Amino acid sequence: MTRPELRHDVRITDTTLRDGSHAMDHQFSEAQVRDTVRALDRAGVEVIEVSHGDGIGGSSFNYGFSRTDEMTLIAAAREEATTAKIAVLLVPGIGTADDLRRAHDAGAEMVRVATHCTEADVSPQHFGVAHGLGMETVGFLMMAHRTSPEDLAAQARIMVDAGCQAPYVTDSAGALLMHEARARFEAVVAEVGDEAWVGYHGHQNIAMGVANSVIAQEVGVRYIDGSLCALGAGAGNSPTEVLAAVFDRLGVDTGLDVLAMLDAAQEVVQPYLPRWPKMDRNAIVQGWAGVYSSFLLHAERAAERYKVPAHDILRRCGELGYVGGQEDMIIDVALTLAGERAS
Amino acid sequence: MTRPELRHDVRITDTTLRDGSHAMDHQFSEAQVRDTVRALDRAGVEVIEVSHGDGIGGSSFNYGFSRTDEMTLIAAAREEATTAKIAVLLVPGIGTADDLRRAHDAGAEMVRVATHCTEADVSPQHFGVAHGLGMETVGFLMMAHRTSPEDLAAQARIMVDAGCQAPYVTDSAGALLMHEARARFEAVVAEVGDEAWVGYHGHQNIAMGVANSVIAQEVGVRYIDGSLCALGAGAGNSPTEVLAAVFDRLGVDTGLDVLAMLDAAQEVVQPYLPRWPKMDRNAIVQGWAGVYSSFLLHAERAAERYKVPAHDILRRCGELGYVGGQEDMIIDVALTLAGERAS
Numbered sequence: 001m002t003r004p005e006l007r008h009d010v011r012i013t014d015t016t017l018r019d020g021s022h023a024m025d026h027q028f029s030e031a032q033v034r035d036t037v038r039a040l041d042r043a044g045v046e047v048i049e050v051s052h053g054d055g056i057g058g059s060s061f062n063y064g065f066s067r068t069d070e071m072t073l074i075a076a077a078r079e080e081a082t083t084a085k086i087a088v089l090l091v092p093g094i095g096t097a098d099d100l101r102r103a104h105d106a107g108a109e110m111v112r113v114a115t116h117c118t119e120a121d122v123s124p125q126h127f128g129v130a131h132g133l134g135m136e137t138v139g140f141l142m143m144a145h146r147t148s149p150e151d152l153a154a155q156a157r158i159m160v161d162a163g164c165q166a167p168y169v170t171d172s173a174g175a176l177l178m179h180e181a182r183a184r185f186e187a188v189v190a191e192v193g194d195e196a197w198v199g200y201h202g203h204q205n206i207a208m209g210v211a212n213s214v215i216a217q218e219v220g221v222r223y224i225d226g227s228l229c230a231l232g233a234g235a236g237n238s239p240t241e242v243l244a245a246v247f248d249r250l251g252v253d254t255g256l257d258v259l260a261m262l263d264a265a266q267e268v269v270q271p272y273l274p275r276w277p278k279m280d281r282n283a284i285v286q287g288w289a290g291v292y293s294s295f296l297l298h299a300e301r302a303a304e305r306y307k308v309p310a311h312d313i314l315r316r317c318g319e320l321g322y323v324g325g326q327e328d329m330i331i332d333v334a335l336t337l338a339g340e341r342a343s
Numbered sequence: 344m345t346r347p348e349l350r351h352d353v354r355i356t357d358t359t360l361r362d363g364s365h366a367m368d369h370q371f372s373e374a375q376v377r378d379t380v381r382a383l384d385r386a387g388v389e390v391i392e393v394s395h396g397d398g399i400g401g402s403s404f405n406y407g408f409s410r411t412d413e414m415t416l417i418a419a420a421r422e423e424a425t426t427a428k429i430a431v432l433l434v435p436g437i438g439t440a441d442d443l444r445r446a447h448d449a450g451a452e453m454v455r456v457a458t459h460c461t462e463a464d465v466s467p468q469h470f471g472v473a474h475g476l477g478m479e480t481v482g483f484l485m486m487a488h489r490t491s492p493e494d495l496a497a498q499a500r501i502m503v504d505a506g507c508q509a510p511y512v513t514d515s516a517g518a519l520l521m522h523e524a525r526a527r528f529e530a531v532v533a534e535v536g537d538e539a540w541v542g543y544h545g546h547q548n549i550a551m552g553v554a555n556s557v558i559a560q561e562v563g564v565r566y567i568d569g570s571l572c573a574l575g576a577g578a579g580n581s582p583t584e585v586l587a588a589v590f591d592r593l594g595v596d597t598g599l600d601v602l603a604m605l606d607a608a609q610e611v612v613q614p615y616l617p618r619w620p621k622m623d624r625n626a627i628v629q630g631w632a633g634v635y636s637s638f639l640l641h642a643e644r645a646a647e648r649y650k651v652p653a654h655d656i657l658r659r660c661g662e663l664g665y666v667g668g669q670e671d672m673i674i675d676v677a678l679t680l681a682g683e684r685a686s
Binding site for chain 2: 287
């Protein structure tokens, strides 16, 4: 698979309707999705991701049930978009090839296959299916702070050789400091930059998402993610409307209309926010200790149930090195901490 | 005046109780100030600024009346601090030499004299008064995006020659992108770095405050400002608790206890927040268009009164180049915009 031509200096993907699903506790309505897609499409966003927070097939006891069937949401998004492409997230082990076929039938034109940063070898099958369906492909190397730049580049190579058009440095914990992000961008661009685009997906847990996006563009990263109002796991993603303003100031062409992006955030998304994503103690601890951002609401629920502070649960999850897919261990950690407190 | 010895790699000043006064509409109570100072002092913060948002003497019709006399707040802060120094802000033209003497008598040990970035020549008298009182001195060069690195360095030179121990690159509009901030830090350090410390005060309007703080430290800036929960004008300041976590991850010694800082933000400041400072449309426009952050609430009030959008008012203020002290012009802009809409 060759990579697509770029229409702008940077290709922005908005993930309000996927990563934001975590912050919404997966309760998006069809009307919210339609309104958000319409506003993003009008403002010039090229790719809009729509899925359960943990990817297609994520609606479950372990990850949280969706309010609306995601195939309904994907189809609604596709109807509203006039130029934007609709993408879905697929985490192998959560979503299946069959889920991907259904998402494609509903209107998804791109799949973003997400694996832990050292497990790219579980992705090739899904890139193969996507290829067969004629879908664009992206590969997420999640928790990218947990491995070296060199290894991350080797993992990106596995994805690209399997047909991935754009491997991503995915900072799921919002933990990457600028020099750490830069080293990873440079290593991945050096390894696959002649054949594929390189992407960056950031979180604001320690306020580095937008800054890392600027560095990413400087060193050759061409796909960059954001969310309106930062709606996403942890302290949220790099706000897409801030990326629009910052790249505008830098003279980097994203194709985005800054005022339309500001309006989309303020007038479409802000009214339905359950809470504005923020750098509170729990979110900062996630960036500081390198904890998967989507653990946030799970840890807060366990904290309430077992009467131990959520930030203690999150720090322990960081010490134990838990990654996406190990959400059930959060209860375990809470029980252990409760036991330690009692004794 | 020689500069003081540093006890850590970076000397953190927390301005929750001064810049945060803007976000609190100047309604701090004595109990809030005591609780905040106690928590900051315990967590190892070296300097705590306490003043009306526009500096001592700011309580007025034009800038907003304080709920509690600031001399009462300064004295309360002084009582609670065991090791931290209490600082006050003084904007010549708002505060007077007499205000400074009273603040000193109430317990202030440092003054931060703030001028527009091209008007350092109004500061020497106040540095002289501070010197006579035996106070430490800092100089704020506000709206630092509005002049070149070279000119900013020349202005810092004026301050240092007048006895300022630490001129600051003060990004009042939260507008400085990383390369713009770096150029200003480097120019000021090159000009005065042998005699004085250089400081940085940032806002999060376009998410650059923390990132610029990291760059500042890298290039020799030694005084860095933050606010708990980002409480401050615009989208708020660089959150001090995030600075603590980030510098900890970088191995830069600030003397701060990260967990105590996280607790201070979460348990002391968050409960009294009128609203969590955030990158909403108005705040982003301030960073994007380079507008003085403390115009935010003034513009929101004018917007409500004259039925024109606050972000339009702020953008017009940016186009017209208004700076701190021109708050009365905000009403003028709102009236003009309302007239344009009517016709």
